[in-house]
Structures are given as structure tokens and as C-alpha cells.
Amino acid sequence: MSYANDMPTVEKVARSDAGLAAELRLSVMRLRRRLAGERHPDNELSINQMGVLGVLARRGALTVGELAVAERVQPPSMTRTVNCLEESGDVVKRPHETDRRQIVVELSEQGRGRVLADRDRRDAWLAQRLRELSPDERAVLRQAAPILDKLALKD
Amino acid sequence: MSYANDMPTVEKVARSDAGLAAELRLSVMRLRRRLAGERHPDNELSINQMGVLGVLARRGALTVGELAVAERVQPPSMTRTVNCLEESGDVVKRPHETDRRQIVVELSEQGRGRVLADRDRRDAWLAQRLRELSPDERAVLRQAAPILDKLALKD
DNA sequence: GTAACTCATTACCCTTGCTAACTATTCCGG
């Protein structure tokens, strides 16, 4: 430990409930920034676009509005993302069966292939870093992921 | 549960190491997006700017380059953020004692006041949501925060 | 049947990240 004992550290500050919010926020901000820069070079899709494909792979065809809720963005933002994905041929749009206001988005064959191919070498950077953690640390993150998600989707 | 049992969920997918990277990435992306939108209304500073003030409050005066490393951004990005904070009067810049290439950034009185004031109702949204979690869940996050940080700062 | 509402989209703007190029300063080999 190279600095004084009264210097606050992430671990110490996060022990108080007041500090936990602040630390968690900083950690999430930094890790996200890092992740956004670490897309693998052979994948021309952004991290956001891959996120949408992942949701579609997990939950099946969804409307634009449902995707917007799932990814915590406003509808116009999701419209744009979906349009990009349609242009690249990874999703297809079709009208809703009964409500013609809505647009149903689903993975194309290419999009499904991309998700599967990505799954193999998925998150190369993050997966490698996870491998460098201890099993205990991985276990903590495994528990933390759904909790973070719950926080993001609250309200 | 409205969908079939073989439909993957966050919890299930994250049990495999391959899936953990993907789930953690999605969760972090969503939560960060959510946090960025949840700044309190009486604080005109962005979440990034508050993050820099927080680092300065914790670690004392730092150079622009050190701040860039701490926040995982490139130097030009930090230059801009620091300039904004200087303009709003929350930090002051002064030359480095011995190396006149470097610029030392430190909290102004106003900036320190803002950090303290913010600490009271800090992270209002996130802190409230944390309070709604179970003690066990909070404990998981308390352990997870430094690990996320370690991931973000690796390499 | 019309008024109010909902879903998606369009148009536009802002923030925030990046890289490349430039300046100023320091370090180092001769």
C-alpha cells in the first residue's frame, strides 16, 4: 500500500451505504467506457448494436418500443439502432399482426449467425480479464450482474 | 413467468463463464445509461464532471494525464472536461512545481463544496434503489464495485 | 364518428468519446 492509511480507497468508501452508490456509479462508468472501446476488430457492429442483437436472441422478436424499454433508451434512439441493424442485414422488420402501429423486429439468419459466431469469441477482452480474476471474484460478479440489471430496469 | 422454461434468462446465462462476460457487459451498459440520465435536477454538472470532482476529492490534486488514466479516457477528453470544470469554477489549474509541461488540477473551494453538498443527497436515484435491495444484494454489490474497477483499470 | 391516446418516426441538437496534428518542455547522447 503506497499511500497513507487515511486516504480513502474504493474498498473502504464502499463499505458505507452512502459511499456504495458513488463507488458503484464510478466503477460502472469506467468499465462501460472501457468496454465500448474494446470491441473485437473483426466485428463492425458497435457494442450497442450487439446488445440489441443479444436481447433479440434471448427473448425473440420484439417491438421497437419493447426493445427501447429493454435497453433503457428512448424510442427514437432505438429506431435509429434498429435501422442500422436492418441496413446491415442483421434484423428484419415486419408489421405487428394485429396492431399496425407497431413494428416487430426479429433476428435475420445473418443476425442469428452473428450472435452465434460472436458467442464463441464473445467479449474477448472482458472474458480474458474475467479469467484472470479469482474464482471468488467471478462468483461475486456472477451474482452482481442480475442485481445491476435489476437496478437499471427499476421504476 | 410468461415465457417458456428453456428461454434463457440473465441468471441462467451468467452461470457459465462464457455467458458471464456478455451478461456483465449488458448490465453495465444499461445501468450506466440509466445513471447518466438520472442526475439530480439542481446539479448542472454532468455525471462525468461529477466523477472527476469525486476523484479529485478522494485523491487530491492530480495532473490532467493522471485524471485521464483514472477515468479511462484519452488526454484530450480530459482536457475538455477539466476546462468545463474550470469555467464553472469547480477546479483550478496551476503549473506543476518542477515540470512545466504538466498542469495540476485541484478542487476549488466551490468544487469541494459541491462534492460535499452532493455527498448528502449523493446519487439520490441510485442510493434509493440500493435501499430497496436486500442486505445480501447490497453486500454483493459492495464486493463487486472494486472488482469492476479492477477490470476497468486492467492492462 | 370524433377525440384522445399510443407507437414509431423524423428532424435537430448536445454530449462525449476518439485520432491526428501541433506546441512546449524535458531528457539524453554525443
Next chain:
DNA sequence: CCGGAATAGTTAGCAAGGGTAATGAGTTAC
């Protein structure tokens, strides 16, 4: 000491990706 390499910060310019407001099309309720 001097000239080139390295380092710190900045400037300029660009792109991604959010947001809000306004619009259009379709649905629902009265």
C-alpha cells in the same frame, strides 16, 4: 552545450449515440 527523441497538454475535426419536440398513422373510448 546542443540537437533529436520523448512526454504533457492542447487544438481541431469527426463520429457515435444519447435526448426532446413535433409529426403521422393507427387504435381506443365515449
